[in-house]
Amino acid sequence: MSKLTHLDEQGQAHMVDVGHKLPSQREATAEGFVTMQPATLQLILEGGHKKGDVLAVARIAGIQAAKKCSDLIPLCHPLMLSGIKVELEPQPEHSRVRIEATCKLSGQTGVEMEALTAVSVAALTLYDMCKAVDKGMVIGDLRLLEKIGGKSGHWQADGSTPA
Incomplete structure (x- = not known):
């Protein structure tokens, strides 16, 4: 098993130095789910939510979150x-x-953390916009589906289809 790259020999956290690595094309895809009452989903689909287009706002929040990942997760590179x-x-x-x-x-x-952060914040935004009508929504099954590029090459989760 590989060692944790964000810990030094003394077990202290640090940001990994990637300065010696050559740039390469990289891609990562993640997924997650927000489960809700059928009536809540119907409200979203009909565009009847008083806060506006829930899916559009969640999409924009996810995009913004990916761009801000290093501000949210301490050891991520900008x-x-x-x-x-x-x-x-x-x-x-x-x-x-x-x-x-x-x-x-x-x-x-x-860019795995950026993809995971985008999904997480999009899910949280969807929850935030709909919590007034359904506090019992469940955010779950967040996972990396696929990563391409870098030293470790191509990786794909079991049961996923290529992006």
Whole structure:
């Protein structure tokens, strides 16, 4: 098993030095779900929410979160992202919204945390906008689906399809 890269020999946290790495094309895709009452999802789908277009606001929040990842997670590098895509897919048969985010860049470190942060904040935004009508919503199953590039190459989660 590999050692944790954010800990030094004394076990103290530090930001990993990636200055010696050559830039490469990198991409990461993550997903998560917000499960809710059927009536809450219907309200979102009909555009009847008094706060406005819930899915559009959550999408923008996810994009903004990916750009601010290093401000939120202490040991993440600030990155010059070249692309961020956040999709929200209502799944009425499961009474939930699936959120998927893909982040891309040409750089010296990966973008997994940016994709995961985008999904997390999009889910939290959806919850925030709908909590007045459904406090029992559940945010869950947040995971990395795929990462491409860097020293470790291509990785894909079991049961996922390529982005």
